[in-house]
Amino acid sequence: MFDPRTCKIGDPAGFVKISRPMPLHLAGPLFWHIVRALPRRTHLAVRKMEAIGLKPYLPVQHRSIPAGRRRKREVEEPLLGDRVFVQLPLTVEAFWRVRELHEVDDFLMMMDGLKPALVPDHVIEIIREVEAIKDRKYRKKLAKKEESPYHRGRQVWADIMTRRLLGTIEGLDARGRIEVSLESEVFGRRSWPIEPHLVRFIDV
Numbered sequence: 001m002f003d004p005r006t007c008k009i010g011d012p013a014g015f016v017k018i019s020r021p022m023p024l025h026l027a028g029p030l031f032w033h034i035v036r037a038l039p040r041r042t043h044l045a046v047r048k049m050e051a052i053g054l055k056p057y058l059p060v061q062h063r064s065i066p067a068g069r070r071r072k073r074e075v076e077e078p079l080l081g082d083r084v085f086v087q088l089p090l091t092v093e094a095f096w097r098v099r100e101l102h103e104v105d106d107f108l109m110m111m112d113g114l115k116p117a118l119v120p121d122h123v124i125e126i127i128r129e130v131e132a133i134k135d136r137k138y139r140k141k142l143a144k145k146e147e148s149p150y151h152r153g154r155q156v157w158a159d160i161m162t163r164r165l166l167g168t169i170e171g172l173d174a175r176g177r178i179e180v181s182l183e184s185e186v187f188g189r190r191s192w193p194i195e196p197h198l199v200r201f202i203d204v
Contacts, residue, residue: 023053024097030087032119034108035098037082045103049086052097055162056086057124059131060197062138062149074149076201079131083108085124128197135196136176149201150178159198160186166202167192 035056037045042058049056059079067073078084082105088094095116098104107116139150154169158180167180170191177193186192 021052024088024094025091026053026089026094028089028091030089032085032121032124033088033098033116034119035084035086036105036108037084038103038105039082041103042078042082042084045101046084048101048103049084049098050164054086054088054098055164056084057128058084059127060200061131061134079134080127085119085127131197132195139176139196150196150199155202156180157200157202158182158192158194159200160192160194164200169199 035045035049046056046058060076061079062074062076064072065075086098088098095107099107109115110117150169150172152169152171156167156169156178157164158167158178160182163186165182165184165186167182170179170181173179173193175193176196178196178199180192180194180199182190182192184190
């Protein structure tokens with residue numbers, strides 16, 4: 001039995017059982033919803049949604065911020081503030097499983113306040129294209145300075161065929177895509193060219 005009065009550094013104090021959340025049931029057609037995350041908790045809200053089996057889409061952009069002593073550092077930040085897009089079925093369970101995540105403030109609702117607002121697929125594609133255009137401009141700007149966050153050896157998460165996989169950057173190809181060497185093979189390949197907006201830095 002653990003007694004705090006007699007314990008010393010190095011003594012085992014017991015174990016805490018940590019259970020993973022049950023994945024959300026995603027049967028039926030899926031529709032894009034807009035989730036508002038709590039301030040400065042957007043990336044954590046994305047990870048919590050991923051933990052219940054969802055594939056949220058968080059548009060991001062890169063920019064330079066002051067880092068002291070006249071230096072700057074490059075950061076990745078949400079393109080649309082605290083808005084995260086996620087595909088869900090039109091069920092009460094799906095709504096409340098996401099709504100009750102601690103990092104989620106609420107869904108963006110319709111004018112009547114009774115139903116969550118839905119986003120057509122073509123609007124999501126427009127947002128992805130805007131994100132890609134901003135990213136290309138950012139990379140061209142860095143290329144002129146002869147610096148890039150997509151340097152060889154940097155570890156990233158790469159979205160490939162609806163899966164998010166760990167990999168290491170090998171470089172850029174002629175089309176400006178990121179050559180990523182994956183930790184595990186996909187269809188017999190480890191090296192994949194990935195569009196920049198499908199790559200997420202681990203150390204950001």
